[in-house]
Amino acid sequence: MTSLAILGAGKVGGETAYLSAVLGLVDEIVLYDVYEPLLRAQVLDLQHTGLDLTISTETKRMRDADIFVFAAGTPRTPEIRTRADLLEANVPVVKRCAELLQGSPRVIVTVTNPMDANNYGLWRSIGIDRERCIGFGGQLDSARFTGFLREAGISAQGVVLGEHGEHQVPVFSKTGLKVPVNEREAILERMRGASMEVISGKGGTVFGPAYHIAMLADAVIHDRRRVFPCSCVLDGEYGLSGCSLGVPARIGRDGIIEIEEWRLDPWESSKMAEAGAFVQQLCRKFDGKSGT
Ligand SMILES: NC(=O)C1=CN([C@@H]2O[C@H](COP(=O)(O)OP(=O)(O)OC[C@H]3O[C@@H](n4cnc5c(N)ncnc54)[C@H](O)[C@@H]3O)[C@@H](O)[C@H]2O)C=CC1
Numbered sequence: 012m013t014s015l016a017i018l019g020a021g022k023v024g025g026e027t028a029y030l031s032a033v034l035g036l037v038d039e040i041v042l043y044d045v046y047e048p049l050l051r052a053q054v055l056d057l058q059h060t061g062l063d064l065t066i067s068t069e070t071k072r073m074r075d076a077d078i079f080v081f082a083a084g085t086p087r088t089p090e091i092r093t094r095a096d097l098l099e100a101n102v103p104v105v106k107r108c109a110e111l112l113q114g115s116p117r118v119i120v121t122v123t124n125p126m127d128a129n130n131y132g133l134w135r136s137i138g139i140d141r142e143r144c145i146g147f148g149g150q151l152d153s154a155r156f157t158g159f160l161r162e163a164g165i166s167a168q169g170v171v172l173g174e175h176g177e178h179q180v181p182v183f184s185k186t187g188l189k190v191p192v193n194e195r196e197a198i199l200e201r202m203r204g205a206s207m208e209v210i211s212g213k214g215g216t217v218f219g220p221a222y223h224i225a226m227l228a229d230a231v232i233h234d235r236r237r238v239f240p241c242s243c244v245l246d247g248e249y250g251l252s253g254c255s256l257g258v259p260a261r262i263g264r265d266g267i268i269e270i271e272e273w274r275l276d277p278w279e280s281s282k283m284a285e286a287g288a289f290v291q292q293l294c295r296k297f298d299g300k301s302g303t
Pocket residue numbers: 018019020021022023024043044045046049082083084085086087097101104107108121122123124125126147148151175215216220
């Protein structure tokens with residue numbers, strides 16, 4: 012039996028539960044939200060699909076899940092400029108989540124923003140192996156990057172490392188094409204605003220995150236051992252530590268199997284260093300030192 016636990020049954024948590032059920036990824040979904048009427052409605056709505064699935068709302072069961080998705084907390088509205096601006100609001104939710112997970116599931120996927128800092132915070136607060144904590148966002152940024160490349164007439168699979176936020180690092184060197192710096196900066200600026208266009212129009216990003224979270228869950232559940240751009244707690248990789256940051260990581264049933272160290276060009280390396288310094292400062296919030 013495969014069990015998926017999701018904390019936060021809102022837009023992303025709810026859609027992830029639905030998609031995982033429809034794709035037949037799991038036998039059991041453990042769903043919880045502090046807002047009881049929403050939780051009840053989401054459970055009923057899932058039950059009304061008629062799919063052969065056990066649905067539980069018992070938080071104790073989350074600790075035994077094969078994969079746990081942390082999607083609880085405050086999302087952005089058009090008034091909240093950056094994901095990092097959500098830190099103060101979501102630190103207490105990270106801490107509550109850590110208390111809930113004491114026994115801890117096999118693999119944890121952090122979605123709640125600012126995702127990189129929160130992934131680091133969960134890892135610090137629960138005290139488990141860093142390989143078991145995966146931060147989600149790089150796949151989504153990479154899909155957006157691929158779309159912008161296509162619009163610029165470049166047919167290549169885009170990969171984005173760095174922060175899931177203003178300090179994204181699109182890896183142009185991987186496309187095999189020479190893209191001048193001014194063109195890189197123009198694409199990067201559009202990438203920074205990509206999700207806000209969706210948030211302004213429909214109140215939040217839903218299909219994109221849910222699809223890619225389900226693909227990540229699939230890699231864990233089926234031990235795919237594929238490389239995903241995702242946020243990992245770093246211990247010297249890319250010259251960084253004291254943070255979780257987007258890097259290429261091979262994902263399997265127990266989480267992160269290995270972090271690949273790609274050769275980045277000078278523009279990418281300097282963006283990666285900036286991203287690291289920025290996220291390190293956010294992560295200090297969880298080290299008991301003042302960060303923001
Ligand atoms: N990493 C990524 O790529 C993405 C991250 N996000 C982030 O995911 C988070 C959730 O986004 P949405 O689903 O759109 O928000 P939402 O507001 O629709 O859902 C969040 C849910 O969390 C619940 N909640 C709050 N505190 C809780 C607690 N202590 N325990 C259990 N439930 C709690 C709320 O009642 C709410 O239902 C936000 O921080 C958002 O910024 C959203 C999209 C993509």
